[in-house]
Amino acid sequence: MRDLDVPGGSAAPEKPAAVRYGLGSYLAFAFSLLSILVTALLVMAGDRIASEQVRSSIGSNLAELANQTTSRLDRGMFERHREVGLMAQRLARLADPRAVTAELEAMQRTYPNYAWMGLVDPAGRVLVSTGGVLAGDDVSAQPWFRAAREGGTVGDVHVAEPLARQLPNPGGEPMRFLDIAFPVSRPGRAEPDVFGVHLSWRWARDVRRAIFLPVGRDRSVDPLIVASDGTVLLGPPEVEGRKLAVPSLAAASRQAGYATERWPDGKDYLVGYAHDHGYLGYPGLGWRVLVRQNLDEAYAPVRELQWRLASWGLGIALLFSLVGWGAARLVTRPLKTLAAAARDLEKDAAVVQVRAEPYREVAQLGAALDSLVRNLQQKEAALRELNTSLERRVEERSAALRETFAHVRENEQRIQTILESAPDPFIGIDFSGRITDWNSRAEALFGWRRDEIVGRSLVEVLIPSRFRTSALNTLAQFTTSGQFPSAGLAIERTVVDRAGREIPVELRVGVINTGQLQVLCAFMHDISQRKEVERLKSEFVSTVSHELRTPLTSVYGSLRLLTGGLGGALPPQGQQLLEMSIRSCERLIRLINDVLDVERIESGRLELRRTRVNLRPLVERAVRDNEPYARGLGVDLQVDAAGDAWVEADEDRITQVVVNLVSNAAKFSPRGDTVRVVLRQEAGRARVAVLDHGPGIPPEFQPRVFERFAQADSSDRREKGGTGLGLNICRSIVQAHGGSIGFESVPGVRTEFHFELTLVDVGESERTSALRVDQPAS
Secondary structure (H helix, E strand, O other), rough: OOOOOOOOOOOOOOOOOOOOOHHHHHHHHHHHHHHHHHHHHHHHHHHHHHHHHHHHHHHHHHHHHHHHHHHHHHHHHHHHHHHHHHHHHHHHHOOOHHHHHHHHHHHHHHHOOOEEEEEEEOOOEEEHHHHOOOOOOOOOOHHHHHHHHHOOEEEEEOHHHHHHOOOOOOOOOOOEEEEEEEEEEOOOOOOOOEEEEEEEEEHHHHHHHHOOOOOOOOOOEEEEOOOOOEEEEEEOOOOOOOOOOOHHHHHHHHOOEEEEEEEOOOOOOEEOOOOOOOOOOOOOOOOEEEEEEEHHHHHHHHHHHHHHHHHHHHHHOOOOOOOOHHHHHHHHHHHHHHHHHHHHHOOOOOOOOOOOOHHHHHHHHHHHHHHEEEEEEHHHHHHHHHHHHHHHHHHHHHHHHHHHHHHHHHHHHHHHHHHHHHHOOEEEEEEEEEEEEEEEEHHHHHOHHHHHHHHOEEHHHHHOHHHHOOOHHHHHHHHHHHHOOOOOOOEEEEEEOOOEEEEEEEEEEEEEEEOOOEEEEEEEOOHHHHHHHHHHHHHHHHHHHHHHHHHHHHHHHHHHHHHOOOOOOHHHHHHHHHHHHHHHHHHHHHHHHHHHHHHHHHOOOOOOOEEEEEEHHHHHHHHHHHHHHHHOOOOOEEEEEEOOOEEEEEEEHHHHHHHHHHHHHHHHHOOEEEEEEEEEEEOOOEEEEEEEEOOOOOOOOOOHHOOOOOOOHHHHHHHHHHHHOOHHHHHHHHHHOOOEEEEEEEOOOOEEEEEEEEOOOOOOHHHHHHHHOOOOOO
């Protein structure tokens, strides 16, 4: 098949081909590895099982040797014990000392292992003995004599030095004996004599040779006979006659068995062990038999078995590897034929015939290759056509992208032109607080050029040091929540220019967060001149109010004195003019007080002395204070208070709000009407509502009800008088308490002004104290 032509493509330089192994090599390697692994597992399993069996067999053999030794010792001692007993019975029938001597000598010749035999009278004096040894000596202190007198018959192995000195000892080694003694009741004696025998310990060596010589000395099998106190009675020279303390010795006291342990000589041994049980009439002496063998020599058959298994396993693995290699060649031979057919495809062969079809899979693969060639030829033409189409579409998309980029550049230039033409400074800030954009108005206001300020921290450069902590907290809160608290609102802040001069500005911040673009857009307006005008106005209002209120208070006081008759009686017309002057003074004083309150509120100097206040008595007092004014207008006041309502508030300021609302309602109510003041508790808030049935508020005026100096233009309202500041002051006071104020009006039907404050919890003692204070005196 020919290579596909890609427009603009070129042939890549050929790299040297990496060395690749064939499938046959991989299969042969896999067969070999698998056969080695399986063989190794089988060898390991067989070695483990066989080794354990051989070890168990060797240990059991040593334990059996120990058991045979104890059994042979018990039987041999039983025979000696029985022989001595029978001899004692024969001696009991002999009264002549010479006959006794002859009997003893004959018996010693028959049993050479009896080193000494003697007959002892009840006082412990030797009457007759073999070879005359110890004849006439006193042996009453010997253990075997005392034991025979008390009923015992057998004593353990010991060294009898006086006897050993008088007996022949060809080998020169220490002579040890076993004592066997029986009481002998002879005719004519009141007390029984004692027949004692010293059995030579060489007898035990004969037992050892009889058992262990057939085993063979080349395997270093060492038997040890150990007394009940742990003394080695018979064994290797290095331990014979010494105390022995090994775990197998303690285990032999309980049962027969074998163990692997390290001995005091620092060598490891396989030890079989058993203990004597006695036999028939022979009670046993508590002997224990240990049969030890050096561990390396004991387990030599195990190592030989392991070597044989490993050799056989290696041979089997090699055999299976050869078989696997041959099988891999058989498997890969048709695949090589198939690979040759694939190479024909590289030479642009029109038709490929796969001739080697030894099994179904290769035949299917060959057919698939034929079909693949035909499909590739068809798809090559389709791919050429697709390449042409793609080139055309890429060119069209490239043109569209160029046009889009041109529009983007135009938009960027347009936005930059708009920002530069903006009348106010513009600052762009990323979400970390770094300045990203800066127009010429910002340069003119702050004195920093764009290339000097971009990339620096807004907080460190433009925010006064006393406000930096608050600004950083606001930025951190925005980064965490994604919500800017004053986004889109006009807020007043103080910034500094390059020279360190503080500038008051009105700031509007917008947030742009599209994922790829994250910017805070800030427009600033310098309000230094406005602040200066406000300051001058505030100073002017304060000065004028102070200069007016001082003389006005004096005039008002003088007029009140004249009304009280201080200047004498006045004619009716003069009295009327005087009352008109007093009302005008009062109106002017209220106007000045309202103006001062508004000025305090605007300047932020309105102080609230908050305490826990019960609104019910406060509302009742405010209504009582307005009753004279309402009666003069022909209006009744009614209080509807449903229980106590405790709030945290400035009592005088809230009283001012209630008085203002009640007086307004009375002023605009028709004669004979009733103004209701309602106190209710709803959803954790206290609601005070003042209802009247006056002319109401015209719809066109309702949006401006709470503005300063706002008054309706109807003639009846002008006749009522007022400064237009009362409701504005009420709203400011309620909002300063964290409450809300509003109204509902249906012209000609009813009007309701209301405000709400948050309720607080009070204790029982505070309620009782407030109840006592608020109750009127009887």
